[in-house]
Amino acid sequence: MKKTLLSLVSLLLFAVAVTAQDNISALLPMPAKVETREGTKPFDLTRAAVTVNDFSDNGYLAKELEQVVYSRTGVSLGNNKKCNSSIEILFSADKDSEGYTLEVTRKKVVIEASTAAGVFYAIKTLDQLMLGDSRNSAEGKLAQVRIDDAPRFAYRGVMLDPARHFLPVDDVKFFIDQMARYKYNVLQLHLTDDQGWRIEIKSHPKLTGVGAFRAAGGGDNGPDNGYYTQEQLRGLVAYAAERNVEIIPELDIPGHSAAILAAYPQIGCAFRHGTVNAGNIGQVTNMMLCACSEEAYAIYEDIIKEVSEIFPSKRIHLGGDEAAVKDNWAKCDSCLALMKKQGYDNPSQLMIDFFGRMLDIVRRNGKEAVLWCELDNIWPPAHDYLFPYPKDVTLVTWRNALTPKCIELTRNSGHKLIMAPGEHTYLDYPQWKNDLPEYNNWGMPITSLETSYRLDPGYGLPAEEQSHIMGVMATMWAEAIKDINRVNYMFFPRGLAIAEAGWSIMEQRGWESFKERLLPNLTNLMELGVSFRVPFEIYRNR
């Protein structure tokens, strides 16, 4: 008898422990502060209605809240007749711009935020509370909890690469839905590269007329056609904005420019005219714009003006990476003459003149430029920038092993920095031995889910040494990523690890906890039709 009683007691304790954890078991990224209230009675959604909504002018939020509750519980908030409990969405000036409080008590659910973004994120967290607490959700109940949350970093980005393989607009929208679920707020679109020009420029229709079509003889595994019209991009910008995602366009210059050079060969260095044409876009990856081509500056004057009007973001990314200076400027009579005139001893210094003029165009259009950070060596040891970056440029660190140097240099030079260190955030790298990509694998390091998770965007530095870091960016370079299903396979679940690195403070993060919280989220992604990779290696033998 005594033994039976003991078993019963331990069974009850076990049940309480599991129940107590349920409503926080799917929170991802982990909020800054969570207080559960074990042993209290849950809130009853079947008798609830939204009674106060300070954000009622934003129809999207109310719709999103109703949809989230309905999809998890089957309760239709708008049709609740016998409501005796309330859901309140309140404006609170003292919340951070993306922060929120979400409190569930017996009689009320209260969301407080100072912006629509904060309310949106509270709804996404509510969705995960219900996902984790499936037993209560099935009965239309919410366990009591209080969550005070705000992001660690203001910039939480993903870069998609439709230049290498075009992604139709509806596929990008589907991706935005998923990234927003995990509180990413920036989507960088890599719109131009050697392998394609993907944005309509009305003043220069040849850009897409030639550059958006890759012939059978082209590079990166054959034909790939398509581009975004300006109207489609405006629609995409609006769609993203409802979900608190800002779209930043990237036009990669002066390298990665074979697609524009196929349309306008005369803006490359003279000795290389005719190297690339409509039939071989994508094959030649070391072409550059000529630093002395007046026509190149004139065309980009038009391009940047049109691009600035499409995207309301204050930022434009202009690339600046992997410029094959030795194969272009160093052999060009005009470029060498300019180098001599300026008293330079290295043709890379022509970047000062090239970006000096391009950044002036950006500034005249009221924008700020972002560039990939390039150092004077592509592997350690590196000592300085490739060229002195103007003060108003935001840099992105990316090359494997050079991030500590980039953090130090940008801190000393007063530049803002976005963290996309290859060893954690390059999600085109394989996730496991013998996994994809099946081509364009140049010896990529395996970047496992755990490797991605181990990123601390502050690199463990004291607060004052990381205060110039704006946030993180996961990159989905798409040489071998042909469609949205492959994007999702490479992005999920590693993208969720990077999402938590961008949002959650280190004190709230933990690999063991992440693995557990990931499981219900994977189930959910499967139900949504997201073709993630199953991270079998972290669950086997546990």
Ligand SMILES: [Zn+2]
């Ligand atoms: Zn030149």
